[in-house]
Amino acid sequence: MTTITSPHAGHGDHGGHHDHDVSYLHPKGGIWTTIWDWASTIDHKKIGVMYLVAILFMFFLGGMAAIAVRLELMEPTREVTVAGKNVVTGQLLAFGQSLQKGNENYNRMFTLHGAIMVFMVIVPSVPASLGNFLLPLMLGAKDVAFPRLNLLSWYVYVLGSIFAVAAIIMGGVDTGWTFYTPYSTTTDVEGNMAYWRIVSMILAAFILGFSSIFTGLNFVVTVHKLRAPGMGWFDMPLFVWGIYGAAIIQVLATPVIGITLLLLIFERLFRIGIFDPAMGGDPVLFQHFFWFYSHPVVYVMILPGMAIINEIIAVYSRKRIFGYRAVAFSTLAIAAISFIVWGHHLFTSEGEVAAVVFSAITFLVAIPSAIKVFNWIATLYKGSIRLTTPMLYALGFLFLFTIGGLTGLPLGTLSVDLHLHDSYFVVAHFHYVMMGSTIIAFIGGIHHWWPKMFGRMYNEFFAKIGFWLVFIGFNVTFFPQFMMGAHGMPRRYASYTDEFLIYHQISTIGSWVLLVGFLVHLFVFIHSLLAGRLAPPNPCGGLTLEWTDAASPPIEHNFHHEPVVNHGPYDYDDVFPKQADPKEFPMPAPLPAGARAH
Amino acid sequence: MSTLHADHAPSGGTYADRYVAAAHFRDRDHEFESVKMGVWLFLSTEILLFAGMFVGYAILRMLHPEAFIAGSGKLSTFWGLLNTVVLLISSWTVAMAVRSAQLGKQGALQFHLIVTNLCATAFVVIKLVFEYYPKWQEGKLPGKWFSYPYAVDPSEPLWWGIYFGSTAIHATHVIIGMGLLTWLLIRARKGHFGPHHYTAVEGVGLYWHIVDMVWIFLFPLLYLIH
Ligand code: HEM
Ligand SMILES: [Cu+2]
Numbered sequence: 121m122t123t124i125t126s127p128h129a130g131h132g133d134h135g136g137h138h139d140h141d142v143s144y145l146h147p148k149g150g151i152w153t154t155i156w157d158w159a160s161t162i163d164h165k166k167i168g169v170m171y172l173v174a175i176l177f178m179f180f181l182g183g184m185a186a187i188a189v190r191l192e193l194m195e196p197t198r199e200v201t202v203a204g205k206n207v208v209t210g211q212l213l214a215f216g217q218s219l220q221k222g223n224e225n226y227n228r229m230f231t232l233h234g235a236i237m238v239f240m241v242i243v244p245s246v247p248a249s250l251g252n253f254l255l256p257l258m259l260g261a262k263d264v265a266f267p268r269l270n271l272l273s274w275y276v277y278v279l280g281s282i283f284a285v286a287a288i289i290m291g292g293v294d295t296g297w298t299f300y301t302p303y304s305t306t307t308d309v310e311g312n313m314a315y316w317r318i319v320s321m322i323l324a325a326f327i328l329g330f331s332s333i334f335t336g337l338n339f340v341v342t343v344h345k346l347r348a349p350g351m352g353w354f355d356m357p358l359f360v361w362g363i364y365g366a367a368i369i370q371v372l373a374t375p376v377i378g379i380t381l382l383l384l385i386f387e388r389l390f391r392i393g394i395f396d397p398a399m400g401g402d403p404v405l406f407q408h409f410f411w412f413y414s415h416p417v418v419y420v421m422i423l424p425g426m427a428i429i430n431e432i433i434a435v436y437s438r439k440r441i442f443g444y445r446a447v448a449f450s451t452l453a454i455a456a457i458s459f460i461v462w463g464h465h466l467f468t469s470e471g472e473v474a475a476v477v478f479s480a481i482t483f484l485v486a487i488p489s490a491i492k493v494f495n496w497i498a499t500l501y502k503g504s505i506r507l508t509t510p511m512l513y514a515l516g517f518l519f520l521f522t523i524g525g526l527t528g529l530p531l532g533t534l535s536v537d538l539h540l541h542d543s544y545f546v547v548a549h550f551h552y553v554m555m556g557s558t559i560i561a562f563i564g565g566i567h568h569w570w571p572k573m574f575g576r577m578y579n580e581f582f583a584k585i586g587f588w589l590v591f592i593g594f595n596v597t598f599f600p601q602f603m604m605g606a607h608g609m610p611r612r613y614a615s616y617t618d619e620f621l622i623y624h625q626i627s628t629i630g631s632w633v634l635l636v637g638f639l640v641h642l643f644v645f646i647h648s649l650l651a652g653r654l655a656p657p658n659p660c661g662g663l664t665l666e667w668t669d670a671a672s673p674p675i676e677h678n679f680h681h682e683p684v685v686n687h688g689p690y691d692y693d694d695v696f697p698k699q700a701d702p703k704e705f706p707m708p709a710p711l712p713a714g715a716r717a718h
Numbered sequence: 719m720s721t722l723h724a725d726h727a728p729s730g731g732t733y734a735d736r737y738v739a740a741a742h743f744r745d746r747d748h749e750f751e752s753v754k755m756g757v758w759l760f761l762s763t764e765i766l767l768f769a770g771m772f773v774g775y776a777i778l779r780m781l782h783p784e785a786f787i788a789g790s791g792k793l794s795t796f797w798g799l800l801n802t803v804v805l806l807i808s809s810w811t812v813a814m815a816v817r818s819a820q821l822g823k824q825g826a827l828q829f830h831l832i833v834t835n836l837c838a839t840a841f842v843v844i845k846l847v848f849e850y851y852p853k854w855q856e857g858k859l860p861g862k863w864f865s866y867p868y869a870v871d872p873s874e875p876l877w878w879g880i881y882f883g884s885t886a887i888h889a890t891h892v893i894i895g896m897g898l899l900t901w902l903l904i905r906a907r908k909g910h911f912g913p914h915h916y917t918a919v920e921g922v923g924l925y926w927h928i929v930d931m932v933w934i935f936l937f938p939l940l941y942l943i944h
Contacts, residue, residue, distance in 0.1 A: 262742035265752050337759045345752040346742065375763040379770035383883065391861035392879030394774060399861075400782050400873035409770065677741075 143575065144676045162267035165674060167274055168253030169573065172566070174274070175245055178281060182236035183638065188213060188229045190597075190631040193624045197222050197614045210614070226614035227294035234297030235321060239328050240281055242554055243417060245562050246424030247370075248277070248335050251363045253573060255339060257666035257674060258357050260348025260683040265341040273334035276327060283324035290317035296612060298414075299325075299381075301395040301406045305388040319385060326381040329374045332420075336370030339363055348665070350685040357664045357689040358434075358447055362427020365451040366420045369458060373420070377413035380406070404469050411462035419458040421554055422521075423451060425561035426492055429514050432568050433496050435662045436511040437503025440690040443495045450488035457485045467537050475534055482532035489525050493518065508660075509583040513564025516591045517557055524552030527602065542612075545605025551598045563590070563641065570645075571659050572666055575673040576652030583644045589637030596630030664689045734822075734912030750917050757921040761928045764891070768932050771884050775939060778880060782873040787944050789877030792858065797848045798941040801841050802933065808837035809930045812899075816923045819906075819916035827919070828906050834926065835899040838892050845889055853878075881940055888936060891929045898922045 144165045148157040158166055195210030199219050211217075213225040252270065256263050264270050287293055290313050295304040299322060308314045343364045347356065384406065386392045393399030395406040434441045441447060463470055463478030470478075496518060505511065527549045530536045540546060571577055600623040605611075609620045616624065658667040666674070669683040687695055739749035779786045815830035857865035860879035869875075902922055905911065911919055 256742075265742075266756060267740075267742070269756075333760075333763055337756055337763075340759060341752050341756045344755060345748065371759055371763060372766060375766040376770045378763075379767045379887075382887070383774065386860075386879070386883055390863070390879075392883060393861055393873075393876045394778065394879055394883075400778075400785070400876050402777065402781065405774065405777055409774075 141675055141680070143671065143673045145575065145673050160271075162263070162271050163676065164252050164256050164264045164267065164270060165573075165678075167270050168249050168251075170274055171244065171252060171277070172249035174278060174281070175241055175249055178236055178240040182233050182241055183635070185229050185233035185236065187631055187635060189226065189233055190628040192222070192226050192229070192614055193616075194628045196616045196618075196621070196624075197226070213614075223614050224294060227296075227612070228292035230612060231293050231296050232288060235293070235325070236284065237554075238297050239325050240277075240284065242421045242558055243328075243332060244277060244335070245421075245558065246428060246565065247339065247363055247366055247420075248273070248331075250428070250562075250565050250569060251339065251424060252335070254569065254666055255342055255360060255363060256346065257670055257678055258360050258664050259342065259346055260351060260665050260669070260679065260685065261342065261346035262677055262679075264338045265345060266338050269334050270338055273331045273338070276331040276334065280324045280326075280328035280331060283320050283327060287317045287321035287324065290314065290320065293318050293321045298410060299384060300410075301384070301387065301403045302397070304384065305391075305395065319388060322381050322385055322388075326378060326385075329378050329381070332370050333374045336367040336374070339367035340371060343367075348683050348685055354445065354448065355685055355688055358430035358441060358444065359427040359664070361448045361451050362423045362425075362430065365455040366423040366427075369416045369420050369423075369455050373413045373416040373459070376409065377417075380409040380413065383409075404466065407466050407469060408462070411465040412459075415462040415465065416455075416458040418550075418553070419454055421558045423454065425517070425558040426451075428561045428565035428568070429496060429517050431662070431664065432510045432514040432564055433499050434690045434692075435568075435660050436508055436514070437500050437505045438661070438692045439499050439503040440688075440692065441495065442498035442501075443491075444690070446491055447495050450491045453488040454485065457481070457488070461485055464532050464537075467534055468541050479532055479534045479537075483529065486525060486529060486532075489521075493522060493525075508567075509578075509580060509587055510564045510568035510660075512584060512587045512591075513560055513567065516587070517560050517564065520552050520556030520560060520594070524549060524556055527552065540605060542610055543605040544601040544609045544611055547611050548598050548601035548605060551601070556594055556598070560590070560594075568660065569666075570648065571655030572670070572672050572674070574649060574652075575655050576648050577655050577659065578644050578648035578652055582640060582647075586637050586640035586644060589633055589640060591637075593630050593633030593635075593637050597627050597634055598630070600624075600626045600630075661692075663687065663691060663695060732909040732912055734910055734915040737915040746914065750920075753917050753921060754924075757924050761924060764925075764928055764932075768884075768887075768935075771887065772935065772939070775880055775884065778876060782871065782876060785871035785873035785877050788870045789874050789881065790940060790942075790944055793881070793941050794849065795941050797844055798937055801844050802937050804837050804841050804844070805930045805933050808834045808841075809927055811837065812923045812926045815902075816916065816919050819911040819919045820913055822912045824906065824909065824911075827911060828903060831899055831903045831906060835896055835903070838896045838899065841892055842889060842896075845885065849885075850882075884936060884940070888929070888932055891932070895922075895926055895929055898925065 144163055147154045158170065161167065161170075192210070192213045194212065197208075197210040197219060199206055199208050201207070208219050208222075211219065211222040213222050213229065252264070255261075295307065295318065299318075304318060304322075308318060343356070343360060383392075383394055387395050387401075391399070393401045395401050395403050397403060430441060430447065461478060461482045461484075463474055464482045467475045467479070496514075527545070531540055531546060531549060567578065567583060604620045604623040607619065609616055609623070655672040657670065657672045659672075660667065662668070665679075665683050665685070669679050737746065739746045743749040743752065811830045811833045815827055815834060818824075818826035818830060853859065857863075857867070858878055859865070860882045861875055864875040864878060866874070899922065902919055905918065
């Protein structure tokens with residue numbers, strides 16, 4: 121039967137003489153000692169939690185910018201002449217200043233939103249927080265391969281974020297998150313502070329790249345070298361496969377954006393001319409460079425999201441994942457194909473032959489994605505499904521990712537994309553895959569592993585309310601954007617014609633529902649930390665090592681004994697007796713009796 | 719390179735003999751292999767970084783062959799070649815340093831580290847004093863500083879952008895390498911390396927080879943193809 125081990129009841133109270141048996145959350149001493157302990161920690165679990173906090177904070181900042189963008193779009197910005205007088209409308213971001221000013225502020229807001237969400241939230245989100253926490257636990261290791269590099273990557277992340285915030289304080293950047301030349305190299309004249317804010321933002325992205333490389337490199341080596349005895353490649357949980365695929369892309373694609381951003385900074389500061397047509401350079405070269413990184417990086421965003429979905433769907437339908445190897449290999453296939461489709465972002469600017477080739481290859485990438493979706497649905501079939509909050513999020517993911525993925529296909533079709541390019545259709549597409557899939561999976565994952573990470577249960581009822589608000593709010597916000605995009609509403613304009621008014625207003629109202637949904641989740645988390653029930657080691661009945669072999673929360677060194685893997689991660693039928701009440705999950709492999717006492 | 723069976727080694731002796739792997743590795747071999755894989759992955763990012771630079775070079779060369787030929791002709795093949803030789807020598811000495819560490823020859827290890835570092839210094843000095851400085855004097859600088867009056871092709875500033883951009887990024891790597899070699903020397907003097915523990919020497923050695931290799935590509939691309 122379930123043995124309830126909790127950080128405080130289990131061992132912590134015995135006094136300090138078994139230090140290595142104490143929960144990793146157990147404070148080391150007074151407040152300053154504890155702060156120093158966290159700031160200098162090389163424990164992957166603490167670093168994961170530190171990343172989680174930092175990323176959620178940036179998510180909040182980026183979210184506020186999004187709310188501002190949607191607010192501005194509630195009404196079009198316009199100057200109309202009514203009875204001989206000039207009247208300005210829809211100037212919610214101008215704060216009483218000119219029309220020009222309002223439009224500029226709008227441009228700054230969406231750039232801020234995009235840059236923060238891409239570089240500081242979605243790219244690191246799942247790998248750096250949950251991945252850091254779970255990877256060694258799932259592999260049965262004591263830590264990641266390079267713990268100090270791991271801590272360094274967190275500090276580098278914070279440094280990069282500081283550069284981004286500095287750019288905001290200097291007035292903000294208005295280039296869009298893609299920093300297209302020549303605008304990004306010529307806007308804001310030399311001679312004052314404003315000249316430097318773009319440099320600061322580009323440097324931020326450059327620095328964050330290092331953080332990303334460090335994490336990816338660490339994970340690749342960890343997966344190769346630190347698997348527990350008995351764990352072959354195909355005994356790894358699929359979460360690990362997803363994180364591994366993403367880590368490979370992080371290592372191989374990020375250096376290219378590194379050199380691109382460096383050249384962009386040279387171009388801006390020294391006018392070296394590489395991207396400047398006036399000097400014989402080629403601005404489309406920048407676009408190629410940029411997307412050579414930024415397309416693969418969308419799979420850095422989605423693979424870890426899919427990784428989470430594997431675990432949630434298997435655990436809460438209590439079935440072996442359908443087609444384990446197909447899912448694992450499709451991960452690698454996605455990682456490989458993602459490097460050769462970047463040209464689909466440039467259909468309107470590259471050569472015609474190139475566009476045809478890139479269009480054709482783009483369709484390939486949909487195949488492994490679809491394989492995964494089919495496998496998940498097959499896993500659900502005849503499973504004993506429990507509709508917990510994480511499971512709701514996983515089902516939400518299936519729905520939203522299907523829409524997001526399928527709408528990628530018309531965009532990949534040359535003739536159609538010439539119409540849809542740079543319209544709200546693209547905006548809706550990538551929000552369905554980035555927010556509707558990655559962020560949704562991320563939140564589902566946080567709920568799923570919350571008891572493991574913090575040793576406390578959360579309030580299921582309110583968490584579900586949060587889910588429904590987020591799910592409905594998301595669709596209300598972004599579905600109308602498909603429609604207005606197809607009708608010709610271009611992206612990145614604060615003004616529009618009356619035809620689009622109704623879509624924009626629905627979308628803005630949706631963003632408020634989303635906001636409330638996230639606040640509910642915040643409340644659920646805080647409530648759990650303060651007053652949640654203590655969590656048993658395996659509240660969900662998972663078979664991966666973090667559930668079967670580690671306490672909730674885990675002890676500092678993760679395991680009392682090095683785990684030995686003697687069943688697959690999804691062998692529910694073999695490990696659990698068939699008739700067991702699905703609500704009660706016995707610990708399949710209880711810790712050895714002596715483990716707690718030694 | 720061979721993996722030594724570190725854990726059959728007797729204890730006692732120097733730091734390197736007593737060295738135990740970090741707690742999350744099984745033993746010293748396990749740690750060594752993992753670190754080496756990490757270093758290789760890092761080096762692949764370095765190669766990809768320069769690959770981006772090379773692609774930029776290729777495309778701009780295709781667009782403006784005249785400017786590149788004219789610009790390339792204004793470089794001094796002599797100093798470029800000398801620097802190539804200097805780096806090749808350093809590649810050999812750094813390999814010898816790794817070998818000395820494996821054999822436990824402390825004196826030879828330090829000697830080779832010092833020679834490698836001297837070569838690196840020579841490279842940077844030649845670059846700055848005999849290449850960058852005269853170019854700067856003549857106004858052959860990239861972008862907005864370009865003021866050379868006898869340019870034959872209007873896109874020549876672009877060529878200088880590529881030349882200075884790629885060589886400066888490479889030289890930065892050399893300077894970082896000098897720091898790493900100094901760090902190794904300090905540790906070597908404290909007896910940190912020996913047959914059972916030379917991970918850091920091996921890692922920096924690999925890094926140094928890659929830095930040399932990048933130059934081996936840069937040299938013909940910039941100096942020789944007219
Ligand atoms: C399932 C296969 C997918 C296909 C076929 C696909 C196709 C495309 C195409 C053709 C575009 C360019 C549209 C244009 O600018 O005219 C595009 C844009 C975009 N896609 Fe996808 N996509 C897919 C999945 C994803 C995923 C999984 C993500 C992220 C998690 C993603 C993120 C993006 C982003 C961020 C943009 C636009 C960026 C920008 O211009 O600001 N896509 N997609
Ligand atoms: Cu793409």
